[in-house]
Amino acid sequence: MLLSLPEKRKFFLTFIQPTYFIQPMQSRIDPYSPTRKSRHIAQVSIDCVIFGFHHQQLKVLIVKFKNADVYALPGGFIRQEENIDEAARRILAERTGVKNIYLEQFATFGNVGRNNPELNRELLIKAGKPLREDHWLFQRTISIGYYALVDFTQVCPQVDEISDSCTWYDITQVPSLFIDHRLIMEKALATLRRDLHQQAISSNLLPPQFTMPELQVLYETILGQPMLRANFQRKMLASGVLERIEKKYTGGAHRAPYLYRFKQVSCNANEV
Amino acid sequence: MLLSLPEKRKFFLTFIQPTYFIQPMQSRIDPYSPTRKSRHIAQVSIDCVIFGFHHQQLKVLIVKFKNADVYALPGGFIRQEENIDEAARRILAERTGVKNIYLEQFATFGNVGRNNPELNRELLIKAGKPLREDHWLFQRTISIGYYALVDFTQVCPQVDEISDSCTWYDITQVPSLFIDHRLIMEKALATLRRDLHQQAISSNLLPPQFTMPELQVLYETILGQPMLRANFQRKMLASGVLERIEKKYTGGAHRAPYLYRFKQVSCNANEV
DNA sequence: GCAAAAGTGTTCTCAATACACCCATGA
DNA sequence: TCATGGGTGTATTGAGAACACTTTTGC
Numbered sequence: 001m002l003l004s005l006p007e008k009r010k011f012f013l014t015f016i017q018p019t020y021f022i023q024p025m026q027s028r029i030d031p032y033s034p035t036r037k038s039r040h041i042a043q044v045s046i047d048c049v050i051f052g053f054h055h056q057q058l059k060v061l062i063v064k065f066k067n068a069d070v071y072a073l074p075g076g077f078i079r080q081e082e083n084i085d086e087a088a089r090r091i092l093a094e095r096t097g098v099k100n101i102y103l104e105q106f107a108t109f110g111n112v113g114r115n116n117p118e119l120n121r122e123l124l125i126k127a128g129k130p131l132r133e134d135h136w137l138f139q140r141t142i143s144i145g146y147y148a149l150v151d152f153t154q155v156c157p158q159v160d161e162i163s164d165s166c167t168w169y170d171i172t173q174v175p176s177l178f179i180d181h182r183l184i185m186e187k188a189l190a191t192l193r194r195d196l197h198q199q200a201i202s203s204n205l206l207p208p209q210f211t212m213p214e215l216q217v218l219y220e221t222i223l224g225q226p227m228l229r230a231n232f233q234r235k236m237l238a239s240g241v242l243e244r245i246e247k248k249y250t251g252g253a254h255r256a257p258y259l260y261r262f263k264q265v266s267c268n269a270n271e272v
Numbered sequence: 273m274l275l276s277l278p279e280k281r282k283f284f285l286t287f288i289q290p291t292y293f294i295q296p297m298q299s300r301i302d303p304y305s306p307t308r309k310s311r312h313i314a315q316v317s318i319d320c321v322i323f324g325f326h327h328q329q330l331k332v333l334i335v336k337f338k339n340a341d342v343y344a345l346p347g348g349f350i351r352q353e354e355n356i357d358e359a360a361r362r363i364l365a366e367r368t369g370v371k372n373i374y375l376e377q378f379a380t381f382g383n384v385g386r387n388n389p390e391l392n393r394e395l396l397i398k399a400g401k402p403l404r405e406d407h408w409l410f411q412r413t414i415s416i417g418y419y420a421l422v423d424f425t426q427v428c429p430q431v432d433e434i435s436d437s438c439t440w441y442d443i444t445q446v447p448s449l450f451i452d453h454r455l456i457m458e459k460a461l462a463t464l465r466r467d468l469h470q471q472a473i474s475s476n477l478l479p480p481q482f483t484m485p486e487l488q489v490l491y492e493t494i495l496g497q498p499m500l501r502a503n504f505q506r507k508m509l510a511s512g513v514l515e516r517i518e519k520k521y522t523g524g525a526h527r528a529p530y531l532y533r534f535k536q537v538s539c540n541a542n543e544v
Numbered sequence: 545g546c547a548a549a550a551g552t553g554t555t556c557t558c559a560a561t562a563c564a565c566c567c568a569t570g571a
Numbered sequence: 572t573c574a575t576g577g578g579t580g581t582a583t584t585g586a587g588a589a590c591a592c593t594t595t596t597g598c
Contacts, residue, residue, distance in 0.1 A: 041315050044414060084382030084414065108380045108416050110356030142316060142356065142416075144380050213550075231587065233551070238586095247595095254549035255595035485577075503561065505578070510559090519568095526576040527568035 031077045032129040032161060040077040042136035045143045046088050047075040047109075047181065049188035050096065052152035052168060053205040058221045059168040060185060061095060061157055062175070066127040066164045070119075072178035073185065074166065075143070088146040095166060097156050102149040102204040106191040107184075110142040114180045127162040147188040149204035189222075196222055200241070203262040211248060211257040212236065303349045303409075304401040304433060312349040314408035317415045318360050319347040319381075319453065321460035322368065324424035324440060325477040330493045331440040332457060333367060333429055334447070338399040338436045342391075344450035345457065346438065347415070360418040367438060369428050374421040374476040378463040379456075382414040386452045399434040419460040421476035461494075468494055472513070475534040483520055483529040484508065 031040050050061035063074045076091040078084055085103065092101050117138040124131055131137055157166040169175070174185065195201060202218055216232045236242055245259040303312050322333035335346045348363040350356055357375065364373050389410040396403055403409055429438040441447070446457065467473060474490055488504045508514055517531040 041412075041414065043313050044316060078382070078414075080412065081384060083384055084380070105380060108356070108377060110350070110416070112353060112355055140313075140352065142313065142350075144382070144414075211550090228588070228590090229550085230552075230591095231589085235587080250596090252549075252597080254547085254597075255551080257550055483577090500560095500562070501577085502563085502579075507560080526570080526574085527578080529577055 029079060030161070032124065032127075032131065039080055041080065043139055043141050045075050045077055045141050046084065046091055047073045047143045047145055047184055048088060048092055048095070049073060049145065049147040049185050050092065050150060051147060051188075051192065051205065052150050052155060053218055053221070054152040054168070056217045056221065058171040059152065060171055060174060061155075061166060062169045062177075063095075063159070063163040064165040064167075065123045065178075066162055068123055068126050070123060070178055071175045071181075073181045084144060088144075088148075092146075092148050094160065095158055096148075096150055096154075097158060098150060098154050102201075103146055104148075104191070104195075105144060105146050107145045107187050108142060109145060109180060109184060111180070112140055114143075115140045116179055119179075124162065129162055143184070145184050145188060147192060149201060151204070151207055153207060193223055200262060200264075209245065209259045209261050211259060213257060215260070301351060302433070304396065304399075304403065311352055313352065315411055315413050317347050317349055317413050318356065318363055319345045319415045319417055319456055320360060320364055320367070321345055321417065321419040321457050322364065322422060323419060323460075323464065323477065324422050324427060325490055325493070326424040326440070328489045328493065330443040331424065332443055332446060333427075334439060334441045334449075335367075335431070335435040336437040336439075337395045337450075338434055340395055340398050342395060342450055343447045345453045356416060360416075360420075364418075364420050366432065367430055368420075368422055368426075369430060370422060370426050374473075375418055376420075376463070376467075377416060377418050379417045379459050380414060381417060381452060381456060383452070384412055386415075387412045388451055391451075396434065401434055415456070417456050417460060419464060421473060423476070423479055425479060465495055472534060472536075481517060481531045481533050483531060485529060487532070 029039055048061075052059045052061070061074060062071050064071050074091065074095045076087065076094070078087040082090070085105070088103055088105070089099070089101065092103065093099050120137055121131075124137070152168075157168070159166050171189065174182070176182075177185070192201065196219065202215060205218060206214065212233055213229075215236065216227060216229065219232070220226055241263055242260045243263050245261060247256050248259050250256055301311055320333075324331045324333070333346060334343050336343050346363065346367045348359065348366070350359040354362070357377070360375055360377070361371070361373065364375065365371050392409055393403075396409070424440075429440070431438050443461065446454070448454075449457065464473065468491065474487060477490060478486065484505055485501075487508065488499060488501065491504070492498055513535055514532045515535050517533060519528050520531050
């Protein structure tokens with residue numbers, strides 16, 4: 001299993017919720033109810049590309065459908081009474097257990113060919129959630145893409161009614177995805193790369209305190225290219241957003257690095 | 273009336289379609305039909321921010337509702353069988369008479385509060401298009417924003433069934449707009465500014481041939497700040513996308529500038 | 545002490561800036 | 572010929588790239 005938390009935190013989580021990694025969320029409004037009238041906007045969904053950073057790897061949260069070898073981005077539908085940003089935030093909270101996540105809408109996907117009604121029907125039947133044949137879920141769906149940045153150590157992935165796993169994958173080892181979800185993921189990554197410099201993205205992917213090499217590995221992993229250590233250090237310090245704290249005491253056979261933190265903690269999302 | 277085309281083109285257009293500037297487009301599928309079942313995706317619309325450049329001004333195409341002093345961005349709905357990019361392209365063609373327009377999706381707007389069902393009802397009644405009370409147009413609507421870049425001289429704005437004018441406004445003199453359309457316009461402008469450098473945006477806002485000062489004014493207008501003439505010239509020439517043609521013969525009491533054109537004519541749009 | 549990794553310094557290059565100067569044109 | 576505006580040249584500045592050097596730590 002790819003999910004591996006630090007031992008200390010693992011114990012803590014196990015203590016308060018013993019089945020934390022395979023615990024279905026009980027949504028008060030069930031979009032897959034076969035009988036009740038939908039309170040969701042028809043033919044529109046939200047798909048989330050949830051990025052985390054751990055062990056020098058950029059990771060994405062991927063969901064697996066129940067009783068099927070089909071993988072997808074975590075997603076959901078928009079209730080009639082909630083803003084789309086709120087919907088994305090709710091979906092994220094359901095999946096990660098974390099509120100106040102950094103969130104960014106990046107694109108909307110609406111090709112006719114991006115849907116596969118037969119596959120939808122099959123997956124819902126396998127998950128034990130058969131719908132009426134005329135349900136809008138069997139029509140084409142437009143999907144609004146959001147990407148989210150989370151502190152890996154704060155997240156405990158959770159399944160929902162139609163998925164039986166929700167786990168982190170290295171960005172380079174994501175399995176074949178449902179319909180156009182790979183395209184959505186790649187567009188999210190491209191947007192992340194584009195915005196890495198101008199926004200406090202790294203502050204939401206790292207723990208509150210970190211070393212300069214850790215920050216550099218984050219940059220190198222996201223941008224996919226190595227950077228010169230000396231220049232990276234100077235550039236980061238010159239930008240003035242970092243604050244040096246103290247020495248870090250590691251077990252490594254080398255000089256201990258300084259710890260840094262971001263001066264202004266930002267965990268906001270743009271309103272659209 | 274702000275609409276002013278070059279005399280030569282005006283004559284040509286008048287010749288082939290005498291009422292070109294107040295000519296309703298006959299859409300084969302009427303989203304406002306009070307009786308027929310909708311073939312459109314419910315609760316989703318497309319709004320277009322159509323940019324043009326003329327007389328050293330950045331201009332936007334604004335629609336006015338029939339029999340009401342309400343102004344809005346040109347928009348429309350998505351047919352069940354068309355991609356969202358195609359829908360935007362169709363809406364643009366209906367408004368401008370131009371196909372093959374440079375098109376870019378930039379954001380999707382879906383706050384609950386962005387709708388005003390009462391105003392919608394009032395406007396449709398005034399336009400002579402009353403709908404059934406339970407029509408989805410009176411529910412909240414999510415709008416996908418596209419911006420388009422057009423050669424001002426090639427466009428003849430056209431009204432539709434619920435508007436009685438469609439005219440160019442200077443970006444600084446746009447009247448108060450319907451619901452959140454000003455926000456949409458500003459987001460479009462911000463995206464345009466962000467992408468001005470990295471894309472061949474200017475090639476779609478200028479005629480095929482242009483002078484360096486014209487290009488500079490375009491940049492200064494979009495970015496909203498003056499630039500040094502000498503440096504601008506060198507930077508543009510150094511980028512290698514321009515091709516010098518010949519001298520331009522003007523009536524001005526000064527040296528005649530060179531004419532330039534872009535090496536690769538690009539009129540594509542990103543597929544989403 | 546030595547290897548490894550962190551931190552700092554130095555040089556070079558190139559692009560952007562700011563300004564000066566030259567050229568063509570029509571009144 | 573002079574004002575106007577287009578085109579080109581040049582010195583200065585600053586950021587980034589590449590590389591060398593110093594410092595700290597555990598073995």
